[in-house]
Amino acid sequence: MADIILRASHVTKRFGGLVAVDDMSLDIPARSIFSVIGPNGAGKTTFFNCLTGFYRPDAGTLVFDGRHVLNGLRTDEITRLGIARTYQNIRLFPNLTAAENVLIGMHGHLRASLVGMVFRTAGARREEAAALAEARRLLAFVGLAGMGDHLAKNLSYGDQRRLEIARALATRPALLLLDEPMAGMNPAEKDVMIAFIRRLRDELGVTILLIEHDMKVVMSISETISVMDFGRKIAEGRPDEIQRNPEVIEAYLGRGAAAGGDADGGSATAAGPGAG
Numbered sequence: 004m005a006d007i008i009l010r011a012s013h014v015t016k017r018f019g020g021l022v023a024v025d026d027m028s029l030d031i032p033a034r035s036i037f038s039v040i041g042p043n044g045a046g047k048t049t050f051f052n053c054l055t056g057f058y059r060p061d062a063g064t065l066v067f068d069g070r071h072v073l074n075g076l077r078t079d080e081i082t083r084l085g086i087a088r089t090y091q092n093i094r095l096f097p098n099l100t101a102a103e104n105v106l107i108g109m110h111g112h113l114r115a116s117l118v119g120m121v122f123r124t125a126g127a128r129r130e131e132a133a134a135l136a137e138a139r140r141l142l143a144f145v146g147l148a149g150m151g152d153h154l155a156k157n158l159s160y161g162d163q164r165r166l167e168i169a170r171a172l173a174t175r176p177a178l179l180l181l182d183e184p185m186a187g188m189n190p191a192e193k194d195v196m197i198a199f200i201r202r203l204r205d206e207l208g209v210t211i212l213l214i215e216h217d218m219k220v221v222m223s224i225s226e227t228i229s230v231m232d233f234g235r236k237i238a239e240g241r242p243d244e245i246q247r248n249p250e251v252i253e254a255y256l257g258r259g260a261a262a263g264g265d266a267d268g269g270s271a272t273a274a275g276p277g278a279g
């Protein structure tokens with residue numbers, strides 16, 4: 004495993020005349036917790052979409068683990084290399100159970116393989132039992148022990164977010180991209196999620212690339228923070244460096260805020276600037 008698990012060099016993605024991601028370069032150290040922040044529309048999700056093969060960058064390169072060029076690969080190929088993600092807008096199969104949603108993760112996000120499991124052969128049954136046991140183990144790991152038979156749509160919002168992570172973990176990623184995993188959570192739920200994300204890194208050795216709006220969360224969990232605004236990286240550093248960076252404060256709070264005398268990060272730590 005290379006020390007830099009993901010290197011993005013000059014990645015650009017345009018939609019017509021709009022440059023959604025503009026010359027983004029990032030080096031993500033293996034086993035780190037790395038956050039990307041920035042106002043709404045800054046290009047964070049689009050950057051994730053380039054990384055996971057949903058979009059092809061118009062320029063730039065993405066290299067995983069020092070040797071795999073991701074440009075041009077399909078999403079399933081990228082998943083197989085060891086990159087998994089969750090979505091800003093939860094994407095589960097609402098009418099399948101929690102365990103089935105995780106099984107789909109194991110089978111490369113293909114519903115067809117689940118259908119295939121229904122018409123199973125005797126030989127496939129042992130494999131299926133092992134997969135189900137693994138799904139239940141993953142559910143327990145994310146805090147959903149005993150919930151395997153619940154329909155996804157009947158889970159609470161926080162539990163659906165946890166289920167998304169279990170599904171992503173089912174692909175055994177080395178790099179996990181979390182797109183606003185704490186959106187809609189209350190402070191107590193966020194604290195649980197923060198501890199959980201740390202466990203992912205500490206116990207599974209997974210590198211975490213996080214998009215998150217809540218500055219308190221970002222500041223407490225991240226080793227490195229990269230700040231995007233209008234598609235570009237405007238700052239990068241440790242939380243304490245980012246917190247007092249005038250350009251960052253201005254991007255979040257608008258012109259004048261940085262000069263307002265409260266540049267010690269007090270205002271920048273207010274929850275969710277521009278988070279609407």
Ligand code: ADP
Pocket residue numbers: 018021023041042043044045046047048049050
């Ligand atoms: P963020 O996740 O930082 O809020 P996004 O990456 O979702 O920002 O969006 C960045 C910019 O790209 C926005 O202006 C958004 O409207 C635009 N955008 C995102 N996806 C598309 C798309 N598929 N087609 C056209 N414009 C898009």
Ligand code: MG
Pocket residue numbers: 047048049091
């Ligand atoms: Mg987004």
